[in-house]
Amino acid sequence: xxxxxxxxxxxxxxxxxxxxxxxxxxxxxxxxxxxxxxxxxxxxxxxxxxxxxxxxxxxxxxxxxxxxxxxxxxxxxxxxxxxxxxxxxxxxxxxxxxxxxxxxxxxxxxxxxxxxxxxxxxxxxxxxxxxxxxxxxxxxxxxxxxxxxxxxxxxxxxxxxxxxxxxxxxxxxxxxxxxxxxxxxxxxxxxxxxxxxxxxxxxxxxxxxxxxxxxxxxxxxxxxxxxxxxxxxxxxxxxxxxxx
Amino acid sequence: xxxxxxxxxxxxxxxxxxxxxxxxxxxxxxxxxxxxxxxxxxxxxxxxxxxxxxxxxxxxxxxxxxxxxxxxxxxxxxxxxxxxxxxxxxxxxxxxxxxxxxxxxxxxxxxxxxxxxxxxxxxxxxxxxxxxxxxxxxxxxxxxxxxxxxxxxxxxxxxxxxxxxxxxxxxxxxxxxxxxxxxxxxxxxxxxxxxxxxxxxxxxxxxxxxxxxxxxxxxxxxxxxxxxxxxxxxxxxxxxxxxxxxxxxxxxxxxxxxxxxxxxxxxxxxxxxxxxxxxxxxxxxxxxxxxxxxxxxxxxxxxxxxxxxxxxxxxxxxxxx
Numbered sequence: 001x002x003x004x005x006x007x008x009x010x011x012x013x014x015x016x017x018x019x020x021x022x023x024x025x026x027x028x029x030x031x032x033x034x035x036x037x038x039x040x041x042x043x044x045x046x047x048x049x050x051x052x053x054x055x056x057x058x059x060x061x062x063x064x065x066x067x068x069x070x071x072x073x074x075x076x077x078x079x080x081x082x083x084x085x086x087x088x089x090x091x092x093x094x095x096x097x098x099x100x101x102x103x104x105x106x107x108x109x110x111x112x113x114x115x116x117x118x119x120x121x122x123x124x125x126x127x128x129x130x131x132x133x134x135x136x137x138x139x140x141x142x143x144x145x146x147x148x149x150x151x152x153x154x155x156x157x158x159x160x161x162x163x164x165x166x167x168x169x170x171x172x173x174x175x176x177x178x179x180x181x182x183x184x185x186x187x188x189x190x191x192x193x194x195x196x197x198x199x200x201x202x203x204x205x206x207x208x209x210x211x212x213x214x215x216x217x218x219x220x221x222x223x224x225x226x227x228x229x230x231x232x233x234x235x236x237x238x239x240x241x242x243x244x
Numbered sequence: 245x246x247x248x249x250x251x252x253x254x255x256x257x258x259x260x261x262x263x264x265x266x267x268x269x270x271x272x273x274x275x276x277x278x279x280x281x282x283x284x285x286x287x288x289x290x291x292x293x294x295x296x297x298x299x300x301x302x303x304x305x306x307x308x309x310x311x312x313x314x315x316x317x318x319x320x321x322x323x324x325x326x327x328x329x330x331x332x333x334x335x336x337x338x339x340x341x342x343x344x345x346x347x348x349x350x351x352x353x354x355x356x357x358x359x360x361x362x363x364x365x366x367x368x369x370x371x372x373x374x375x376x377x378x379x380x381x382x383x384x385x386x387x388x389x390x391x392x393x394x395x396x397x398x399x400x401x402x403x404x405x406x407x408x409x410x411x412x413x414x415x416x417x418x419x420x421x422x423x424x425x426x427x428x429x430x431x432x433x434x435x436x437x438x439x440x441x442x443x444x445x446x447x448x449x450x451x452x453x454x455x456x457x458x459x460x461x462x463x464x465x466x467x468x469x470x471x472x473x474x475x476x477x478x479x480x481x482x483x484x485x486x487x488x489x490x491x492x493x494x495x496x497x498x499x500x501x502x503x504x505x506x507x508x509x510x511x512x513x514x515x516x517x518x519x520x521x522x523x524x525x526x527x528x529x530x531x532x533x534x535x536x537x538x539x540x541x542x543x544x545x546x547x548x549x550x551x552x553x554x555x556x557x558x559x560x561x562x563x564x565x
Contacts, residue, residue, distance in 0.1 A: 009341075
C-alpha cells in the first residue's frame with residue numbers, strides 16, 4: 001500500500017514538473033470550452049443543463065487520454081528505469097496500480113478545473129444537480145477506462161507514438177461498437193437481437209450516455225470498472241512476461 | 245548470501261545463459277567477467293528478478309527471487325548497466341523516492357540519504373534535475389540509490405563505466421571497503437579492476453561458465469615467466485640467435501627496435517623458470533652486452549581472458565564453418 005502511494009507521488013511530481021501537464025490542461029480546457037459553446041451551442045439551447053458539455057467527452061478523451069497514458073510504461077522502458085523500478089521491492093500489481101491511479105488523479109484534476117462551466121450554468125439558471133453529478137462521474141470513469149487501455153498499449157512498446165495510435169484506435173473501437181451504423185450493419189447481416197444488445201453493451205458510448213442524462217445505473221459503473229480491471233490485468237501480464 | 249544454481253535463460257529457443265551456478269558469501273567481492281554478449285547483464289537481470297528465469301533458481305540470503313520477489317529485493321541494492329534514473333527528477337527527489345519505496349521515510353530516510361550523498365559526493369547537485377548532470381554524476385546518483393538502504397548484498401553492473409580515473413579509483417576503494425561486510429557482485433571489462441577489488445572471479449562465455457577462482461589463480465594461467473630485456477648497441481638478430489642456443493631459453497621474440505636499443509622477450513623452457521633471470525644475466529655478461537632493462541613479466545590477464553573466451557567475430561566464424 002505504501003509503495004503504491006510512493007509511486008503515485010513520484011508520478012504526479014514528474015507530471016507536474018514537465019511541461020506536458022500544463023500543455024495538456026490548457027488544451028483540454030480550451031477544447032472543452034470550444035466544443036461546448038461554439039459547436040454544442042450552449043447558449044442557443046437555452047437550457048440550464050450541461051448536456052452540450054458532457055456530450056463531447058467520449059470524443060475529446062479519445063485524443064487526450066492516450067496522450068497521458070502513452071508514456072506510462074513506454075517512457076520507463078526507453079529510459080531504462082523499468083529495470084530500476086522492477087528491482088526495487090515493488091510488486092508488478094503495485095507498480096501498475098500506482099501508475100494508473102496517478103494518471104487517473106491527474107485526469108480528475110483536469111475535470112475539476114472545468115468547474116467554471118458549472119458555475120456558469122448555476123448563474124444563468126437553476127439546473128438539476130443530479131445529471132451534473134452523474135455526468136461528471138461518467139466522465140471520470142470514462143477517463144479511467146481510456147487511461148487503462150492506453151497504459152496497456154504502453155506496456156507493449158517502448159515507442160510512445162505506437163502506444164498513442166494503438167490506444168486511440170482501441171478506444172475508438174470501444175466507442176463505435178455500439179453506434180447505429182455498426183449495429184445497423186449487424187442487423188443487416190441478420191444478427192439476432194441478443195447479439196445486437198451485446199455489441200451495444202460493450203460500447204463506452206452506451207454506458208456513458210445514460211450517465212450524462214442523469215441516469216445512475218450500477219451496471220454502467222460495473223462496466224467501466226471491469227474494463228479498467230481487464231486492461232490493468234493485461235498490463236501486468238505483459239510487464240511480467242517482457243523480454244527486456 | 246547469493247546462491248545461483250543452474251540459472252538458464254532462453255530467448256525464443258536461443259539460450260542466452262546456458263546453466264550457470266555460483267555463490268557469493270558475505271565478505272566476498274565476486275568479479276563477473278565475459279566478452280560483450282556473453283550473458284553477463286542477462287544473468288544479473290535474472291539474479292535481481294528483472295528477468296524471469298527459464299530454469300534454475302536464485303536465492304538472496306535464502307530468499308527465492310521468483311517465489312518471494314519483494315522480500316528478496318529488499319536485501320540487495322542494484323546498479324543496472326548504464327545507470328538509469330528518472331531524468332526529470334532532481335537528485336534529491338530521486339533519492340527520496342528510492343528511500344521511500346524501500347520503506348525509509350521521515351528521519352531514517354533523511355539519515356540514509358545523507359549517508360549515501362556523502363559517500364557518493366552528490367552534495368553540490370542535490371537540487372539539479374538528473375538530465376542536466378554529467379555521465380559520472382549519473383553513475384554516482386544511481387549508485388547512491390543502490391546503497392541507500394545499506395543492503396547486505398550489492399549487485400553492480402559495470403560500476404566504473406563512464407567515470408574518470410580519480411572517480412574510478414574512489415569507486416574501487418568504496419567497493420573494496422564495502423566488500424568486507426557485504427556480498428558483492430561486480431561485472432566489468434577492466435581486468436586490472438578485478439585484481440584491485442575482487443576476491444573471486446568468474447568468467448562466462450556464450451552463456452557458459454568457463455572460469456571460477458581467485459584472481460591469483462586466473463593470473464597463474466597466464467603464459468608467465470617471460471623475461472623482458474632491452475639491449476644497447478647490439479645486433480638484434482645475432483643476439484637472438486645466440487640466446488636461443490641457451491638450453492634454458494625456449495624462444496626469443498623481438499618486441500621492438502628504437503635507435504640503438506632492442507627489446508626482446510625471452511620465453512623460458514619448461515621447468516627452467518626458476519633463476520631464469522639470473523642465467524640470462526650471466527649470458528649477457530659473458531657476451532659483454534649492455535642492457536638497460538631486465539625484468540620478469542608476471543603474465544597478463546587479458547591474455548588469459550582471450551584464451552578462455554571467444555570474441556563475437558571468432559564465434560561467428562566458427563558458427564559458419
